[in-house]
Amino acid sequence: MTSSAPLERLSLNQITVDQWTLPEVIEGCVRAGIATIAPWREPVAKVGLDAAARLIADAGLSVSSLCRGGFFPAVGESERRRADDDNRRAVDEAAALGTEVLVLVCGPPLGRDLAGARAQIAAGIERLAPYAAQHGVRLGIEPLHPMMIGERSAIVTLGEAVDLALRFDAGQVGVVVDAYHVWWDPALERELVRAAGRIVGFHVSDWLVPTLDLLQGRGMMGDGIIDLRRIRQLVEAAGYDGPIEVEVINRELWRLPGDELVALICQRFAAAV
Amino acid sequence: MTSSAPLERLSLNQITVDQWTLPEVIEGCVRAGIATIAPWREPVAKVGLDAAARLIADAGLSVSSLCRGGFFPAVGESERRRADDDNRRAVDEAAALGTEVLVLVCGPPLGRDLAGARAQIAAGIERLAPYAAQHGVRLGIEPLHPMMIGERSAIVTLGEAVDLALRFDAGQVGVVVDAYHVWWDPALERELVRAAGRIVGFHVSDWLVPTLDLLQGRGMMGDGIIDLRRIRQLVEAAGYDGPIEVEVINRELWRLPGDELVALICQRFAAAV
Numbered sequence: 001m002t003s004s005a006p007l008e009r010l011s012l013n014q015i016t017v018d019q020w021t022l023p024e025v026i027e028g029c030v031r032a033g034i035a036t037i038a039p040w041r042e043p044v045a046k047v048g049l050d051a052a053a054r055l056i057a058d059a060g061l062s063v064s065s066l067c068r069g070g071f072f073p074a075v076g077e078s079e080r081r082r083a084d085d086d087n088r089r090a091v092d093e094a095a096a097l098g099t100e101v102l103v104l105v106c107g108p109p110l111g112r113d114l115a116g117a118r119a120q121i122a123a124g125i126e127r128l129a130p131y132a133a134q135h136g137v138r139l140g141i142e143p144l145h146p147m148m149i150g151e152r153s154a155i156v157t158l159g160e161a162v163d164l165a166l167r168f169d170a171g172q173v174g175v176v177v178d179a180y181h182v183w184w185d186p187a188l189e190r191e192l193v194r195a196a197g198r199i200v201g202f203h204v205s206d207w208l209v210p211t212l213d214l215l216q217g218r219g220m221m222g223d224g225i226i227d228l229r230r231i232r233q234l235v236e237a238a239g240y241d242g243p244i245e246v247e248v249i250n251r252e253l254w255r256l257p258g259d260e261l262v263a264l265i266c267q268r269f270a271a272a273v
Numbered sequence: 274m275t276s277s278a279p280l281e282r283l284s285l286n287q288i289t290v291d292q293w294t295l296p297e298v299i300e301g302c303v304r305a306g307i308a309t310i311a312p313w314r315e316p317v318a319k320v321g322l323d324a325a326a327r328l329i330a331d332a333g334l335s336v337s338s339l340c341r342g343g344f345f346p347a348v349g350e351s352e353r354r355r356a357d358d359d360n361r362r363a364v365d366e367a368a369a370l371g372t373e374v375l376v377l378v379c380g381p382p383l384g385r386d387l388a389g390a391r392a393q394i395a396a397g398i399e400r401l402a403p404y405a406a407q408h409g410v411r412l413g414i415e416p417l418h419p420m421m422i423g424e425r426s427a428i429v430t431l432g433e434a435v436d437l438a439l440r441f442d443a444g445q446v447g448v449v450v451d452a453y454h455v456w457w458d459p460a461l462e463r464e465l466v467r468a469a470g471r472i473v474g475f476h477v478s479d480w481l482v483p484t485l486d487l488l489q490g491r492g493m494m495g496d497g498i499i500d501l502r503r504i505r506q507l508v509e510a511a512g513y514d515g516p517i518e519v520e521v522i523n524r525e526l527w528r529l530p531g532d533e534l535v536a537l538i539c540q541r542f543a544a545a546v
Contacts, residue, residue, distance in 0.1 A: 108482070112500040118459070146457040147420035150482035150498060160459045184419040186391070186433045209381070209423035211487060225423060227385040 005232060005244055005273045007266060011036035011064040013203065013247035014043055016265065020258045022047050026059045032262045036062045036243045041093060053096050063099035064243035065140060065176070065201050066090065071107035072124030073117040073154065080124075087128050095135040101200045102132065103140050103176050106155045117154040122164060129172045140200040141165055142176035145184075147214050158182045158191040165198050174200035177235055178247065180207060180218055183226045192234045199240035204228050204273050205248040216251045220264065222272035232273055244273060277543045278505060278517055284309035284337040286476065286520035287316055289538065293531045295320050299332045305535045309335040309516045314366060326369050336372035337516035338413060338449070338474050339363065344380035345397030346390040346427065353397075360401050368408040374473045375405065376413050376449050379428045390427040395437060402445045413473040414438055415449035418457075420487050431455045431464040438471050447473035450508055451520065453480060453491055456499045465507045472513035477501050477546050478521040489524045493537065495545035505546055517546060 012034050014025055022043045029037055037056065044052045044066075056063060069090035074080040094102040104125070109117035125139060132139050143161040144153040155161055161175045175198050182188055184207075192199075206224030211217050221228055232244070246265050253261055285307050287298055295316045302310055310329070317325045317339075329336060342363035347353040367375040377398070382390035398412060405412050416434040417426040428434055434448045448471050455461055457480075465472075479497030484490050494501055505517070519538050526534055 109498060112498050114456075114498075114500070145419065147418065147484065147487070149457045150480060150484055156457050157459060183387075184422045184429050186430055207423060211420065211423055214420070214484060214487060225382060225385050225387075227387070 002229060002233065004229070004270045007033070007270060008035060009242075009244045010034055010266065010269050011038050011243035011245045012262070012265070013038040013067070013245045014040050015067070016246055016248045016253070017258050017261055019254045019256070022052055023055055024258060026055050026061060028258050028262050029061060030059050031259065032266060034262070034266070035060075036064050038064045038067060038245045038247070039097065040067045041090060044093065044097070049093055049096050053098065056097065062243070063097045064245055065101035065103050066094040066097055066099050068103045068105045069128070069139070070104040070153070073107045073110050073120045075110055083124070084127060087124070088131050091128070091132045091135050091137050094137045100136060100138055101140045101176075102137050103142050103201065105142060105144065106153045108149060108151055109154050114154055118160075121154060122167070125164065125168070125173060129168050133169070133172045138171065138200050139173045140176035141173065142178060142201075143181055145181045157185060157187070158195065159187055162191055162195050162198065170197055174198040176201035176203065178203035179226050179228055179231045180205045183207065183231060188231070189234060192238045196238040199235060199238055201242070201245060202232070202235050202240055203245045203247045204232075205246070206272075213251075216249050218249045220248055220250070220253065221246070221268040228273050244269075277502070278546045280306070280539060280542060281308060282515075282517045283307055283539065283542050284311050284516035284518045285535070285538070286311040286340070286518045287313050288340075289519055289521045289526070290531050290534055292527045292529070295325055296328055297531060299328050299334060301531050301535050302334060303332050304532065305539060307535070307539070308333075309337050311337045311340060311518045311520070312370065313340045314363060317366065317370070322366055322369050326371065329370065335516070336370045337518055338374035338376050339367040339370055339372050341376045341378045342401070342412070343377040343426070346380045346383050346393040348383055356397065357400060360397070361404050364401070364405045364408050364410050367410045373409060373411055374413050374449075375410050376415050376474065378415060378417065379426045381422060381424055382427050387427060391433075394427060395440070398437065398441070398446060402441050406442070406445045411444065411473050412446045413449035414446065415451060415474075416454055418454045430458060430460070431468065432460055435464055435468045435471065443470055447471040449474035449476065451476035452499050452501055452504045453478045456480065456504060461504070462507060465511045469511040472508060472511055474515070474518060475505070475508050475513055476518045476520045477505075478519070479545075486524075489522050491522045493521055493523070493526065494519070494541040501546050517542075
């Protein structure tokens with residue numbers, strides 16, 4: 001039996017505890033001894049960027065990533081410019097919060113033009129990467145599960161994310177490996193080898209059987225059928241030893257008292273990751 | 274604008290008109306001028322195999338495939354034997370119905386052992402293929418969408434299905450390309466080239482946005498975002514010019530009067546496929 005990941009590597013992704021505001025997440029992490037968080041932009045905006053950055057710093061927490069930039073495919077020039085502006089703001093926010101990683105959810109195709117969407121995504125990252133580099137932020141391309149292609153991302157395999165990332169400097173663009181999104185892929189092992197040196201984030205949750213909800217039906221680690229420990233080891237073999245974000249999007253879990261959910265997360269992180 | 278597929282190639286997959294019994298499907302196809310059907314085993318069993326074969330033959334219909342064998346991963350020897358027995362019966366039924374193709378839905382992993390499931394699937398096909406060949410039936414490995422991995426199939430990419438098929442004689446084992454299951458794959462074009470000479474079936478439906486149901490939320494052709502015409506042309510370029518099965522699994526459509534649904538299918542087949 002291989003040993004579990006040390007709890008020091010646990011980062012709490014904010015959406016996992018969506019019943020909490022950002023200040024509540026920060027306090028909850030401090031109570032539970034969790035040293036790292038991964039906020040989303042909307043709850044940061046609710047508190048205000050400067051206030052959020054101060055609260056996080058005052059609590060002594062690190063920030064593993066900011067979720068999210070992306071959504072590159074756009075109809076027409078003005079929509080494209082709006083997306084670019086928003087992505088530069090996301091970079092600014094990441095820098096202000098003190099994280100080096102902006103997660104990219106690349107956006108769905110417009111209508112039936114999947115190849116066009118993928119080309120727009122590549123072009124969008126190309127426009128954003130220099131700005132991000134100037135601000136000390138790496139872009140983390142996160143491939144999403146193919147069932148999310150219509151609403152979230154035309155980038156649905158790790159291989160494609162790695163192909164994209166390899167067009168850029170390793171210091172500028174990498175990939176985010178979320179076990180939930182990639183575990184099914186028969187090419188996973190091979191693509192993680194190719195991703196060596198490019199992995200800027202690792203996320204965990206579990207695949208429930210049956211899965212009834214495409215967006216909010218992820219499972220707590222240990223409740224599903226993903227061999228999370230094996231994937232963690234493959235990710236580590238590819239050179240990544242940074243924070244492991246727990247990102248469980250599950251509406252049942254959002255009904256639990258936050259502290260109870262956080263305790264369960266810590267327990268399952270030790271047992272299953 | 275490329276021309277649409279001729280209606281002579283349309284095969285009606287039975288589950289598309291699940292509001293109908295098999296005799297009703299047969300009569301409905303005759304009324305609509307559809308020459309080919311693809312029955313499922315359960316509705317065939319309800320009528321009785323011999324009676325079903327006779328009804329289909331008397332109506333002058335062809336059978337493009339029988340759905341389905343597979344579900345190879347098994348716990349222990351007796352469960353494995355039961356699955357093998359059932360798969361041989363599926364071959365017998367395909368032969369009795371006069372179709373050369375048995376569709377394989379390969380079965381989900383048992384627990385977290387995805388690699389083990391894939392090995393059991395390969396071994397199961399190896400045991401079944403000679404029996405199928407003796408009965409004049411080709412096995413069609415159908416990769417399913419990765420969202421169905423937990424309940425239906427550990428084979429979730431066309432590439433993996435092609436890899437499996439290539440271990441066998443082209444006359445014995447091929448692949449079934451269902452646009453709904455494979456359209457998202459950035460490797461689709463490449464894998465269809467590799468599949469040349471191995472494609473034993475082509476299925477169409479559409480990917481709805483949003484998709485709310487993992488199993489029964491497929492769309493009528495033209496209602497979603499799959500570029501079906503392009504995929505059909507790629508499939509044809511790979512040498513397949515056989516029946517095109519319309520397999521739309523959608524509970525809303527099951528509420529329509531059968532004849533109305535069949536008319537819509539014919540119209541959309543011409544417009545979108």
